[in-house]
Amino acid sequence: MFYLTFTRVKRIPLLVAIKALGMVKDEDIMKAVGLQSHSEVLINLYDFVDLKTREDALDYMARKIGITQSREVRLERMQEIVDKYLLPHVGMGKDFRMKKAYNLCKMLRKFILVANGELPLDDKDHYMNKRLKLPGDLLADLLRVNLKILIGDMLYNFQRIVKRGKFPSIKVIIREKLLTQKIYSALATGNWVGGRKGVSQRIERLNFLQTLSHLQRVVSPLSATQENFEARSLHSTHLGRLCPSETPEGTNIGLRKNLAMLAQGTSEVAEDPVFEHMKKLGFEPVKE
Template identity: 45%
Template sequence: MGKTNNQLPKNYPWILIESFIKEKGLIRQHLDSYNNFIQKTLQEIVDEQGIIETSQPGLYVKLGKIYVETPRAREADGSITEILPMEARIRDLTYAAPLHLTMTLVVDGEKRGPVKAYIGDLPIMVKSVKCPLSTMDEKELIEVGEDPRDPGGYFIINGSERVVVIQEDLAVNRVLVDVGGASSSVTHTAKVFSSTAAYRVPVVVERQRDGLLYVSFPAVPGKIPLVILLKALGLESDREIVNAITDDEEIESELVPLLVQASSIRTTEEALDYIGNRVAIGQARSLRIEKAQQILDNYLLPHIGNRPEDRRAKAYFLGQMAEKLLELALGRRNPDDKDHYANKRLKLAGQLTAMQFRAAFKQFVKDLRYQLERMKSRNREINLITLVRADIITDRLKHALATGNWVGGRTGVSQVLDRTNYLSTVSHLRRVVSPLSRTQPHFEARELHPTQWGRICPVESPEGQNCGLVKNLALLALLSIGVDESEVYDLLIGKLDVIPIMSAREQGIKGSKVYLNGRLIGVHRDGEKLAQMIRRLRREGRISYEINVAHYKTEYIDEVYVN
């Protein structure tokens, strides 16, 4: 060992750090995130919509591929010219590129050829894939009047440079358990923010002093007993309900009072009627049941799915929440720490722009539907290119970036780039903002947490009311973009011998529980072996380097987490 040390130059850590920064850059996170939005998410948002239906039978529009051109500006004489960031800054223009969408009009089963319509302008991030500067070398940058050292990673709106600041948030779709207040009737809670691309819904399971469990979520007023909700989701027998929650005998005995409480409600239909009585008061029984089914499909744990066949998976997820809650109540695990960085996620420019674009695109679709119906009712010839209003998407995106007012009521998401000097610019592009209120003490949230080591700079935070809520990334911190969950699921179930949770519980198979992104997906007979196999695949480059795995084993708990 001593010999190897002698051969390394004294300043080798600095050589490593310098090459890391040369390769990755200091603001790679914004560019990677935005590029992912342009190349992948944009098309996904269009595909989510897929078809624009109208109230007129037989009249609809099929949406196809979306194209992002290079940044352009419209001149006073109506001509369109390509522009570079410096011209946009000097002439107070917005650095944006036209979006084109292929659409096919269908009238009474007859397709009227695909047309490529201009649907608006998308602000382009400086030095992203769609920006010509990203392919230029130092000499070319100097020739076009750009600063070769400028890192990029910001937008230019009406000539002013604006940064979309990284937003820190609690991790969604993860169950966090906590102890209730000393004075309240609730002793323990399990909470999850179930989030899809479009909206997020908090779902809470509470344990009362008498040992009963209740579920509450915004779509249904009041609290619903857990067992009744599981029956409404299609688990009719007590055995099925216990299987969905646990395979541990001590926890099973805790479930007896819950099953007794709901014993008067025997079938799924009765359970749906119980929920329907809260949401559709005074309506016919069939309507109440239908309304309850709609709510369970769309507003209960939407991240698992919104089809009737997803109800069983939702029941198992609620069972997983209940089991974690009872383990906390029995002293088998500790409450989750909200400030632990594993329970946090950072939202970057790409995700935030995607949220804003999704809202703008929804409005665009609504307007196009209205225009189509109007033309049809007047029996006019329909021409998609003239019907499309391009200013909807353009204005909404531009307005959000110009003011910092984002979808979901967030303010200050985009800020004017700090150009005091080079360091202040880089620092601003690596800033992380927490959404907590500035005026309340929040001591725990402001404190330096051990898990921030190597991720968040321990020194750079303002004094005063923002202290500890406005942070900055550490120099060598890298942010992942994420991997498609379904690929990892197929790998675990298909190749790595994980037994799906439903079959494992029915057959009474026990072993290490396997969690994928916080959701219990199955059981493996040897958790340590599974963790080693995943690490080996990652080191061989057969799965993404962003996939993490950890195996936790205590006297009571034996779990493998894959993120």
């Protein structure tokens, strides 16, 4: 049995999640997975042959995670969880459900091939499988979380004043320095959202080379107290991207690296030219 876990949804059968996204026909699922030997997928499909519609699959998931209201409420709440928290980078609306289903089928195919020894395991230390979080991403995380806190505080103040029979002005319900203070505090202490520490630091200006080194520092989120030998060692894909020799001695060795002198992070690229090039190479778009 193949299982899927995301946010508060724990160990839901993967085929149920795919059906909940709108790919309900067993034939479509088999084609999307696209394996020569279908035995593993067939066994899982047979277990959930009673789930004929998307609503049946959503109801199964809702009951599995303990939503006990009426069927209509269960379906609405479960649909919101699936849209918002399952593969949110693909999209968060109803238009993206089928794309998510195809992504899950693609993951299932890869998992089966790796489990059967037909494909090797992914190399976690290969730089193709990593992403650098640049200052813009980190500041976006900080603003997003604290803006949500500000909105929650505004809503609480609004409801509290309305209960007294008054209609408040915007000035009354907004605590003017809440957002600013939280951002200032994070930048001053380096304590970031998500429990990360040391994200913002005072720049070292002892000499020009040290300043340049500090600006190009890349810090791994792994703990310095654990061994993680493979993560600390030099990988062939670091060539031209990370400096092979500059790293501190002691517990942080290999976890604090520095960008190579001429390395640059790529910015966002328009998708349309990439899609056009892929079509020329023979790729076909997914028919939803």
